[in-house]
Amino acid sequence: MGTSRRRWTSVLLVALVLAGGLVMTVAAHSVVRAGDARYTAAAMDASAGDVTAAVTHAATDYGSVLTDLAYSLASQTDLYRDDFVRITAGLTNVRLHGATRIGFVVPATTAQIPDLQRRWRGYGADGLTLRPADGADNHSFVIYDKVFDGYPDQQGVDLAGNPAAAEVLRQARSRRALAISPAFQPVLDNETATGSRRTFVLLAAPVLSFADSADAFRGWAVMKLRTQDFLAQTLLDRGENAVQATVVDPDAGIELASVAPGRRAAGTTLDRRHELTVGGRRWRVSMAPTTRLVSDAEGGLSELTLASGAALTVMLAAMTGILAGSRGRALDQVDRATTALRLDIARREQVEAQLREREQELQHLAFHDPLTGLANRLLFYDRLTHAWHTHAREGRAFAVLFIDLDGFKEINDRHGHQAGDTVLRTVADRLRTGLRAADTVARFGGDEYAIILESLAGPADARVAAERVVTAVQAPITLEDGTVATVSASVGIAVNRPGADVDDIIRDADTAMYTAKTAGKNRFAF
Known part of the structure; x- marks a missing residue:
């Protein structure tokens, strides 16, 4: 009877442990899961905000470049073609990714076309032929055109024939500020639908003379952007390849750019949509999370909690059974x-x-000097041999500096070895501080130091380093008794050269150091 009762008591205890553990595991899993969901939503909100801000920043940057160009063009009394070429020389599609052309556009009525053509030909627009759009009396002619990526020159084209271009020019002139056109496929270029139609926008900035008068308007600086190339890398970078994003012009009903890295996370409420206004134009950015963003944010913690809790519950139940049945x-x-x-x-x-x-x-x-903590002679030779092999193989330059302290013996004799040790440690700290982390500073013993300068552009870099060493060493040093001591450095420089081995380089540096001492100390020599 007693044995049976103890057996059933043990079974009941194990059952209670199992039930309690499972309840706690499920509760913990629910709490962690809810926390994961909040963290994932916050991560998506942060990514969406970053992407939207990056799109705004990119458009603003390009608009600033175009506005600056408009100011530069306006500063010219007579804008010759050579002036336009010079002003736009630094503007390339490497700097302005996605730009296909930059141009200067002027307004004219139909009656003004002959005079306008003669005048701009006189300013260097050789071969300029103004081609007015049909049915228009007010025209906007491309006078100068800088083209990227082999697109055809549009000099002489009348933008009044394209509604989107005409509208953005009108807005820029009336607002006297940068304006961005609706998305189009295409406006200035004659691309056709060979495979897929590409989307463009046109940026326009008014060119206003500095005179405050009604005729201050001289024309427009325009930039055409291929929006997929302009925005795609920004969307990928700011979304960290974990967010699928699409930018559309909702008023034009055209997609500007889209990226779809990874696989879209299904069954979530994490899709985000932001709107922004640039250059008087409204754009919409739609974003969706990928499985990577969700997995990175959640980290599998809820599943780990569930598995760990279940395993722990089973273990506790087993241990409880063992303990309850043991003596x-x-x-x-x-x-x-x-x-x-x-x-x-x-x-x-x-x-x-x-x-x-x-x-x-x-x-x-x-491998280190016990007094200063610098590399010793053994470690120095090892690193110098390594530098010799790697730099010789890769055709790069390195240098060795041998440093001997001038006036150290007098300080050591006058103030004692403790003062001398203070000087040696101070000099070591200064040498370490003045060099790059990749360089090696060593103490050979006594008052001799050596430095390896790796990955140099040439001997001039070694000269600059030697000048820093000479300047740093000669700064006053306060000893422990308050006495101020000064030493200087004689520095020998040897740069690796074809056919020279490690011993040759060391010998060259040593010889150069003695040359510096002979020449009057507190200096360096090659």
Whole structure:
């Protein structure tokens, strides 16, 4: 009877542990899942905001470039073609990704066309033939045209024949500010639908003379953008390749650009839509998360919580059954064995940690100067040999500087070895501070130091480094007793050369150092 009761008590205890563990696991999973959802939504909101801001920034930047161009054109009393070529020389489609052309457009009535054509030909627009659009009395002619990517020259074309172009020019003139056209396929170029039609927008900035008068308007600076090329990389970069994004011109009903990295996450409420206004034009950015964004944000923590909780519950139930059915003496033995094992592991880990610590100390002592902590002669030769091999193979330059302190012996003799050690450590710190992390500073013993300068553009870089060394070393040094001491440096420079091995380079640097000392010290020599 007693045995049966104990057995059923153990079973009931195990069942309670299982039930309680599962309830807690499900609750924890729900909490973590809700947290994952909030974090994922916040991540999507942040990405959507970044993408929208990046699109706005890109359009604003290009608009600023065009506005600056308009100011430059307006500053010319007579805008010759050579002036236009010079002003736009720095504007390329490498700098302005997606731009297909930049031009200067002037207004004219039909009656003004002959005079206008003669005048601009006189300004260097050779062969200019103004081609007015049919049915229009007010025209907008392309006078100068800088073309990218091999597109045909549009000099002489009348933009009044295209409603989108005419509208953006009208807006820019009336607003006296930058304007962006509706999306079109196409306006200025004669592209046809060979495969797929590309989408463009036209940016226009008024060219206003500096005179404050009614006739201050001289024309427009225009830039045509291929929107997919203009925006695609921005959408990918700011979305970190984890957001699918589409930019559309809702008023024109045309897609400007879209990117679709990865696989779209299904069954979420994370789609975002933002609107922005640039150049008087409204654009809409629609964004959707990819499975990468969701997985990166969630990190699988909820699934891990569920699996860990279930495993832990099973383990606890099993342990409970074992413990409930075991006798006190067996449990005591297990506890003693567990304690002994943990102590043994702790002792082993402590011994291993001490051994690793000693090994690191010995390795540091073997390759570093104990006084200054700089590399010693052995480590210096090892790094110099490595630099010689790598730079010779890749055709790059490096230099070796040998440094000898001038006046150190007098300080050592007058103030003692402790003062001398202070000087040596101070000089070491200054040498370390004045160089790049990739360079090597070593102490050879006494008052001699050496430096390896890697990846140099030429001997001039070594000269600059040597000048910094000479300047840094000669700064006053305050000793522990408050006395101010000064030393200087004689620096020898050797740059690697064809046919020279490591010993030759060291010999050259040593010879150059003695040349510097002979020439009067506190200087450097090659």
